[in-house]
Amino acid sequence: MAQVYSSQEMLAKLVSFPTVSRDSNLELIDFIRDYLGEYGVESRLVPNEDGRKANLYATVGPATEGGVVLSGHTDVVPVDGQDWTSDPFTVQERGGLLYGRGTADMKAFSAIGLAHVPQMVKAGMKKPIHFALSYDEEVGCLGAPSMIREIAANVPRPRAVFVGEPTMMKVVTGHKGIIGFTTHVTGHSVHSCQIDRGVSAVHVAARLITYLDDMLEENMRRADPENPFDPPFTTLHCGTVEGGTAHNIVAKECYFRTDIRAVAGEDPRDYYDRYQAYIENEIVPKMRKVAPEAGVRLNPISYVPGLKPEPQGEAERIARGLTGDNGTNVVSYGTEAGQFQDVGFSVVVCGPGSIDQAHQPDEFISVDQMRAGDAFLDGLIEDLRH
Numbered sequence: 513m514a515q516v517y518s519s520q521e522m523l524a525k526l527v528s529f530p531t532v533s534r535d536s537n538l539e540l541i542d543f544i545r546d547y548l549g550e551y552g553v554e555s556r557l558v559p560n561e562d563g564r565k566a567n568l569y570a571t572v573g574p575a576t577e578g579g580v581v582l583s584g585h586t587d588v589v590p591v592d593g594q595d596w597t598s599d600p601f602t603v604q605e606r607g608g609l610l611y612g613r614g615t616a617d618m619k620a621f622s623a624i625g626l627a628h629v630p631q632m633v634k635a636g637m638k639k640p641i642h643f644a645l646s647y648d649e650e651v652g653c654l655g656a657p658s659m660i661r662e663i664a665a666n667v668p669r670p671r672a673v674f675v676g677e678p679t680m681m682k683v684v685t686g687h688k689g690i691i692g693f694t695t696h697v698t699g700h701s702v703h704s705c706q707i708d709r710g711v712s713a714v715h716v717a718a719r720l721i722t723y724l725d726d727m728l729e730e731n732m733r734r735a736d737p738e739n740p741f742d743p744p745f746t747t748l749h750c751g752t753v754e755g756g757t758a759h760n761i762v763a764k765e766c767y768f769r770t771d772i773r774a775v776a777g778e779d780p781r782d783y784y785d786r787y788q789a790y791i792e793n794e795i796v797p798k799m800r801k802v803a804p805e806a807g808v809r810l811n812p813i814s815y816v817p818g819l820k821p822e823p824q825g826e827a828e829r830i831a832r833g834l835t836g837d838n839g840t841n842v843v844s845y846g847t848e849a850g851q852f853q854d855v856g857f858s859v860v861v862c863g864p865g866s867i868d869q870a871h872q873p874d875e876f877i878s879v880d881q882m883r884a885g886d887a888f889l890d891g892l893i894e895d896l897r898h
Contacts, residue, residue, distance in 0.1 A: 514550035523623035524603040527612040533587040565647040567659035573640035581642045581673040584622040585649030588614040594873035609876040617870035621676025621863040624885040637896040652814025656848035672827035675849040676863030683831045684861035686842035688773040689818030691780040694811040700803030701764035710762035711806045717766040724748045746774040817850035827858040834891040
């Protein structure tokens, strides 16, 4: 007999797989594939290059156009160095809250959808529900594009995509576009008492980080207070720096990692191009006057297109009807929603839980938010019966 799970039971099952982005997600994917198979639902896997990870997409219901996609990511961020009250990979309920890594971000949405599969199968839906579960969202939405291409090519055209990131079941119609990259500075190493004969990679990196910070301050000064994003401007952030070998050696190498998050109407790649031009025109020529081998190299890591509000968007219409939310909501984090939108799908972000709990120790989602997600799926299934 096919296994039946409540949404909370399914959440506990999904959280029990420690799918940190640096590790494989295949045990979770195999579980979902087997579970769907018990209900006669065939899954298709889209593996990464080394086969250690995979996306999964599947269709419940008739293979017709006009269905909807439930999109979520299977990976979670690490728990290293975080002070957890309980085992992060075992869901525990305390005071109406469900604690565990990935409860809010974002296994709850996938759990709710999967727990409703028996109901979907019995409902006699006239339009299908498609699952789209991706890997490596947390490191730049790296897995979803290959799956989205296959969905666009192989699945009867859906009318809406719901990305279930935590929005407290509010309907989010826009998010920032993001580009992430590493700057690698190569200098010329000498004794620090002869610094005039060398090129310090650390000093150059500091100048470049300051340049990025200057662009951030410029954006803060000219920010439009009516812009719905929080913060209401494009941000440039340096998250890690590594370089040098000793206090008395002019550093030969320095690396730092940056992300740029652009508000609607701006493209993070324009800031990247401006930064690259500054390096090529102002920084590298001075370095090479001292040491011809010195230079700066940019290594792009990821690009996540922004989600743009859609006039009369079908996904927005459906989601507002199911949730009753008519507010204007945008978020500053990135999702695969813009990637779906770029190939012509109508998309919104709408899911249970709060982004405030994402990536935190003792991450949680409330039982009430799980119930709100259940109500959303109940309503969606009913709509698809007609």
